[in-house]
Amino acid sequence: MVIGLVAILLLVIIFAINTFRFTSKQLARVEPIEKIQLDDRCTQRFISAVQIPTLSYHDHIDTLAFQQLDTLFQKNYPLLYARMHFRAVNQFSHIYKWKGKDPSLKPVLLIGHTDVVPIENKEAWEEAPFSGKVKDGYIWGRGTLDDKINVVGLFEAATMLMQEEFVPMRDIYFAFGHDEEVGGHAGAKSIAKYFEKEGIQFEYVLDEGLVILKEALDGLEPPLAMIGIAEKGFTNLKLSINLEAGGHSAMPPAKTAIGMLSNAIANLSNQPFPARIDGATRGLLEYAGPEMTWLNRALFANLWATQSLIKNSLGKDAAAAALIRTTTAPTIFNSGIKDNILPSQAVATVNFRILPGETVQSVKERVENIIDNESIEITVDEGISSDPSPVSSTTSFGFMVLQKTLQETYPETVIAPGLVTAATDSRNYAPVSNDVYRFTPVCINRDDIKRIHGSNERISVDNYHDAIRFYKRLIENSAR
Numbered sequence: 437m438v439i440g441l442v443a444i445l446l447l448v449i450i451f452a453i454n455t456f457r458f459t460s461k462q463l464a465r466v467e468p469i470e471k472i473q474l475d476d477r478c479t480q481r482f483i484s485a486v487q488i489p490t491l492s493y494h495d496h497i498d499t500l501a502f503q504q505l506d507t508l509f510q511k512n513y514p515l516l517y518a519r520m521h522f523r524a525v526n527q528f529s530h531i532y533k534w535k536g537k538d539p540s541l542k543p544v545l546l547i548g549h550t551d552v553v554p555i556e557n558k559e560a561w562e563e564a565p566f567s568g569k570v571k572d573g574y575i576w577g578r579g580t581l582d583d584k585i586n587v588v589g590l591f592e593a594a595t596m597l598m599q600e601e602f603v604p605m606r607d608i609y610f611a612f613g614h615d616e617e618v619g620g621h622a623g624a625k626s627i628a629k630y631f632e633k634e635g636i637q638f639e640y641v642l643d644e645g646l647v648i649l650k651e652a653l654d655g656l657e658p659p660l661a662m663i664g665i666a667e668k669g670f671t672n673l674k675l676s677i678n679l680e681a682g683g684h685s686a687m688p689p690a691k692t693a694i695g696m697l698s699n700a701i702a703n704l705s706n707q708p709f710p711a712r713i714d715g716a717t718r719g720l721l722e723y724a725g726p727e728m729t730w731l732n733r734a735l736f737a738n739l740w741a742t743q744s745l746i747k748n749s750l751g752k753d754a755a756a757a758a759l760i761r762t763t764t765a766p767t768i769f770n771s772g773i774k775d776n777i778l779p780s781q782a783v784a785t786v787n788f789r790i791l792p793g794e795t796v797q798s799v800k801e802r803v804e805n806i807i808d809n810e811s812i813e814i815t816v817d818e819g820i821s822s823d824p825s826p827v828s829s830t831t832s833f834g835f836m837v838l839q840k841t842l843q844e845t846y847p848e849t850v851i852a853p854g855l856v857t858a859a860t861d862s863r864n865y866a867p868v869s870n871d872v873y874r875f876t877p878v879c880i881n882r883d884d885i886k887r888i889h890g891s892n893e894r895i896s897v898d899n900y901h902d903a904i905r906f907y908k909r910l911i912e913n914s915a916r
């Protein structure tokens with residue numbers, strides 16, 4: 437009895453000490469900067485870019501739309517085109533170089549993409565997707581969040597700095613791909629290859645990615661600005677079964693193609709990949725935790741004891757579950773042609789989003805072990821597969837500059853590293869920088885996130901203006 441009480445007391449003390457020592461990771465002594473005034477003309481320039489339907493397709497490209505966008509940019513940002521060295525890659529992807537004063541400093545690369553995804557259901561839009569209409573303080577249109585905000589935001593910021601006769605200390609590069617939404621082969625992949633060939637290494641790279649999310653976590657009052665320090669990998673495994681004969685459905689054998697393949701899929705769904713709280717997601721809890729209400733703070737400060745509890749709670753929500761494990765999603769299942777014929781073939785595709793620490797190969801091996809059936813052939817779709825990105829540092833110059841700039845321009849937010857569960861162009865840039873970050877400067881809620889690639893994509897005018905302020909400050913802070 438007494439021993440039990442002592443043990444409980446000891447546990448409470450350890451919890452309390454850890455919670456007490458779980459102090460803020462926000463930068464000390466960073467003051468918010470004054471908001472620069474922006475006029476209606478900069479909003480109009482953004483709208484004119486949104487109105488051009490630079491859609492991405494797998495089999496062709498609308499050269500006219502991309503040509504129009506180029507012409508528009510040259511008209512809207514003449515100073516930038518005059519002062520930055522311009523290079524086209526595969527015609528519609530572009531590199532801009534702003535020469536710095538000190539060639540001994542490593543350059544910085546800020547990237548984005550100019551293409552947008554097609555409109556699935558026009559009727560579902562409240563305002564036409566390429567209208568750029570301003571209503572209730574929002575600019576409506578495909579590409580407002582993904583990803584013209586980043587491209588135009590950078591153009592506006594650089595132009596303002598040039599008007600102030602600002603010259604960066606280090607070289608600042610912009611690179612915008614035109615086919616991110618269909619894999620980035622002609623854009624980001626080719627751009628990254630060019631930098632590699634030229635032997636250019638960047639201090640850090642920033643791409644689109646995570647956002648400033650309102651009501652991000654239970655127990656966290658301020659919006660959470662998440663800087664993606666890693667990105668999950670991606671693969672499709674094709675499971676195929678090819679029996680010598682299917683047979684007649686009146687005399688079915690014990691094992692059928694459909695039965696065996698269904699079994700394999702069921703086994704995969706019943707044995708999810710192990711959950712892990714490490715890397716970027718652990719970083720998220722370590723940065724957000726100290727800013728939360730005391731109960732959550734105590735939970736996150738004592739992961740040694742609370743980890744399984746937290747894993748369980750995260751596992752209940754699909755978006756949160758994707759942060760802690762490699763996900764398994766059966767996406768295609770094909771077999772059979774007639775109701776009274778047993779098919780000899782069945783084919784399924786299972787999509788995996790791979791947590792850093794695992795690889796396409798290790799996923800394949802685990803799947804082979806679980807299915808454990810020699811009749812089922814498992815093949816990797818090599819063309820679209822990618823291993824997870826390396827995990828970038830949270831103590832690098834790049835992360836520090838991003839954190840400082842965020843605290844200066846969005847002082848009401850909490851800043852944390854995070855994991856990107858979707859695929860972005862940034863995965864191509866690992867060879868040219870150790871520190872690749874993924875962040876889009878918009879403050880939105882979960883409902884807004886559904887608009888990206890969905891219907892009614894829009895951005896508030898305030899968000900657009902804040903993005904310009906963020907990029908301007910980021911370039912100033914980076915350029916030193």
Ligand SMILES: [Zn+2]
Pocket residue numbers: 549582583616644
């Ligand atoms: Zn995008």
